[in-house]
Amino acid sequence: MSIVKSIPLKLYQKAGKKLGQAPGTLTQLVEKSSEAMPITLFEYDRQGCVEKEIKATSDLQRVKESSSNNWVNIDGIHELNIIEEIGRIFDIHPLVLEDILNPRQRIKIEFYDGYVFIVLKMITYSDTSQSFGKENICLILGKQFLVTFQEKPGDTFDGIRERLRKESSRARASGCDYLAYRLIDSIVDHYYVVLEKFGEQIEQLETELSDNSNLELVKDIQLIKRELLLFLRAVLPLGEVLTGMTKVEALLFTEETRLYLRDVKDHFMQVKDTTASFLDLSADILDSHLSIMSHKMNEVMKVLTIFAAIFIPLTFIAGIFGMNFEYMPELKIKFAYHLVWLVMIGIAVFMLVKFKRKGWF
Numbered sequence: 001m002s003i004v005k006s007i008p009l010k011l012y013q014k015a016g017k018k019l020g021q022a023p024g025t026l027t028q029l030v031e032k033s034s035e036a037m038p039i040t041l042f043e044y045d046r047q048g049c050v051e052k053e054i055k056a057t058s059d060l061q062r063v064k065e066s067s068s069n070n071w072v073n074i075d076g077i078h079e080l081n082i083i084e085e086i087g088r089i090f091d092i093h094p095l096v097l098e099d100i101l102n103p104r105q106r107i108k109i110e111f112y113d114g115y116v117f118i119v120l121k122m123i124t125y126s127d128t129s130q131s132f133g134k135e136n137i138c139l140i141l142g143k144q145f146l147v148t149f150q151e152k153p154g155d156t157f158d159g160i161r162e163r164l165r166k167e168s169s170r171a172r173a174s175g176c177d178y179l180a181y182r183l184i185d186s187i188v189d190h191y192y193v194v195l196e197k198f199g200e201q202i203e204q205l206e207t208e209l210s211d212n213s214n215l216e217l218v219k220d221i222q223l224i225k226r227e228l229l230l231f232l233r234a235v236l237p238l239g240e241v242l243t244g245m246t247k248v249e250a251l252l253f254t255e256e257t258r259l260y261l262r263d264v265k266d267h268f269m270q271v272k273d274t275t276a277s278f279l280d281l282s283a284d285i286l287d288s289h290l291s292i293m294s295h296k297m298n299e300v301m302k303v304l305t306i307f308a309a310i311f312i313p314l315t316f317i318a319g320i321f322g323m324n325f326e327y328m329p330e331l332k333i334k335f336a337y338h339l340v341w342l343v344m345i346g347i348a349v350f351m352l353v354k355f356k357r358k359g360w361f
Contacts, residue, residue, distance in 0.1 A: 091114065
C-alpha cells in the first residue's frame with residue numbers, strides 16, 4: 001500500500017546551539033533565509049476592519065495605544081532583529097522570545113504581567129503534496145492585541161480572516177481573547193483532518209490484511225503506530241493548556257470565552273481518545289497479521305511434518321536393505337524386491353489415510 005508521507009516529528013531533538021548559553025539568549029535555531037518575514041495587521045472593532053501589511057516594525061508601536069482590537073501575524077522566525085524589535089515594542093520577556101525562536105518548543109501556556117503566552121502545534125494535511133506538516137504557533141494575548149508567530153507562511157486561519165472582514169460576525173464584535181479562541185479551535189479542528197487520514201490508512205491496512213499478508217504490511221503498521229504516538233506526544237500538553245485558559249485566574253479571557261474554550265477542550269479530548277483508539281486498532285491489526293503469519297507457518301510445518309512422518313519408516317526400510325552385507329537372507333528371496341515395495345507403499349497409504357481421518361490435511 002501507499003502510506004501517506006509521515007509527519008515530520010522526531011523521537012528526540014538535538015540540543016543545537018543552545019548548550020551553555022544564558023537563559024533568554026536569542027539564538028537562530030531555524031535555517032537562515034533570504035525571504036522576508038511578512039507582517040500583517042487586522043485592526044478591527046464593531047464599526048470596521050482594516051487589513052494592512054506592515055513594512056516596518058516601528059509601525060507596530062501604535063498598536064498598544066490603539067482602542068481597537070489588533071491581530072498582528074508574523075510569518076517566519078528566521079530574523080532575530082525583527083523578533084527582538086517586536087519583543088521591545090510589546091514588552092515581551094526574553095524567555096518568551098527564546099521560546100518563540102525554538103521550533104521544538106512543546107505546547108504550553110504562561111501568564112505574564114499584561115499578557116498571556118501560548119505555544120500550540122499546528123498539524124495539517126496537504127492534498128496537493130499528499131503529506132502532513134507540523135509547525136509551532138505562538139500566541140501573545142494582551143488586552144487589546146493578539147500577536148501570532150508562525151514558522152512559515154500558510155495556515156488554517158483563512159476562515160477566521162474572512163469572518164473578521166464580515167461586518168456582522170461575532171469575531172468583529174468580540175475581543176482579542178475570542179479571536180485567540182477561534183485560532184485555537186481552528187488548530188484543534190484540523191487535528192480531526194489528520195486523524196481522518198490516519199483512519200483511512202488503518203482501514204486500507206485492514207482490507208489488505210484480509211486479502212494478503214506480507215512483510216511490507218508489518219512495516220506499514222509499525223510506521224502508522226510510530227506516527228500516531230508522535231502525534232499524540234506532540235498534542236498531549238494541549239489539554240493542560242486549555243485547562244489553564246478556563247480557570248478564573250486567566251483574567252484576559254472573559255467568562256464567555258472560557259465557555260467556548262471548554263468546548264474546545266471537549267474536542268481535544270475526542271482527538272485524544274480517537275488517537276488512543278487508532279493506536280489500539282493498529283496494535284490489533286499487527287497482532288492479527290502476526291497470527292495469520294503464524295497460522296500460515298503452522299500449516300507449512302504441518303505439511304512438512306506429514307511428509308516427514310510418511311518417509312521416516314520408508315527411509316528406515318530402505319536403510320536396512322541398503323546395508324552392504326554379503327550374507328543377508330532376504331537377498332536370496334525371489335520376490336523380495338517387489339515385496340519390500342509393496343510393504344513401503346502400504347505403509348505410506350496407511351499413514352495418509354490415518355492423517356486424513358484425523359483432519360490433518
